[in-house]
Amino acid sequence: MKLELEIANRIRELRIAKGMTQEQLSDKIGFDVSYLGRIERGKSANIQINTLEKIIRALDEDYATFFSFEETENKYSTILHGLSLSDNQEELLEIIERIIKLEQK
Numbered sequence: 001m002k003l004e005l006e007i008a009n010r011i012r013e014l015r016i017a018k019g020m021t022q023e024q025l026s027d028k029i030g031f032d033v034s035y036l037g038r039i040e041r042g043k044s045a046n047i048q049i050n051t052l053e054k055i056i057r058a059l060d061e062d063y064a065t066f067f068s069f070e071e072t073e074n075k076y077s078t079i080l081h082g083l084s085l086s087d088n089q090e091e092l093l094e095i096i097e098r099i100i101k102l103e104q105k
Helices: 003-017 022-029 033-040 049-058 075-084 089-104
Strands: none
Touching: 003 033, 022 033, 022 049, 075 089
């Protein structure tokens, strides 16, 4: 999938996972809701870096998490993607942290 469509899908899925409407996200970043809609549909492929940064901050994500796309062969990215959409993030993070500590012994 093209990067612009991956980014569009990621914005939409993170917004939905956080229970936000397009209106709420567009208000938070100070953009017109129709512009955000075009971005989410992949109709605004030339999105500026500062616009993307505003969206990522408004979604309260870090760059690594935002750029973890669903369709990838990278296991780390796949796990991060699933974790970012989970309703049980804190519980899963604690389990992962315990596994890492066991592995380090």
